[in-house]
Amino acid sequence: MTSSTKPDRVLAGFRKSIDNIDAALIHMLAERFRITQAVGEYKAKVTLPPADPAREQEQIARLRRLAEESELDPEFSEKFLRFIIDEVIRHHEQAASR
Numbered sequence: 771m772t773s774s775t776k777p778d779r780v781l782a783g784f785r786k787s788i789d790n791i792d793a794a795l796i797h798m799l800a801e802r803f804r805i806t807q808a809v810g811e812y813k814a815k816v817t818l819p820p821a822d823p824a825r826e827q828e829q830i831a832r833l834r835r836l837a838e839e840s841e842l843d844p845e846f847s848e849k850f851l852r853f854i855i856d857e858v859i860r861h862h863e864q865a866a867s868r
């Protein structure tokens with residue numbers, strides 16, 4: 771039997787765990803975007819700017835510390851948070867223009 775047809779139980783076990791983790795990430799991101807939607811509506815109502823660079827600096831510094839403690843690449847962690855926050859700011863700008 772070739773490697774392409776033989777079921778690899780070890781790999782399948784790893785992938786089951788990866789699938790569970792990916793599902794948890796999606797659920798956590800959905801919750802994060804649910805709360806930031808409320809933040810965006812609030813900011814639009816009280817005319818606060820969509821972005822708060824000082825808050826972002828605190829978040830990035832904290833996440834980099836957490837990443838180092840967890841042996842995760844701090845550069846990757848910062849890029850990941852930046853990517854999410856940029857999307858949140860885009861949503862906030864849309865909320866402000868409604």
Ligand SMILES: O=C(O)C(=O)C[C@]1(C(=O)O)C=C[C@@H](O)C=C1
Pocket residue numbers: 806809810820821822823825826829854855858859862
């Ligand atoms: O905390 C805020 O003021 C938010 O709008 C949330 C958030 C975030 O996604 O964490 C997004 C934009 C801001 O620049 C800072 C943080």
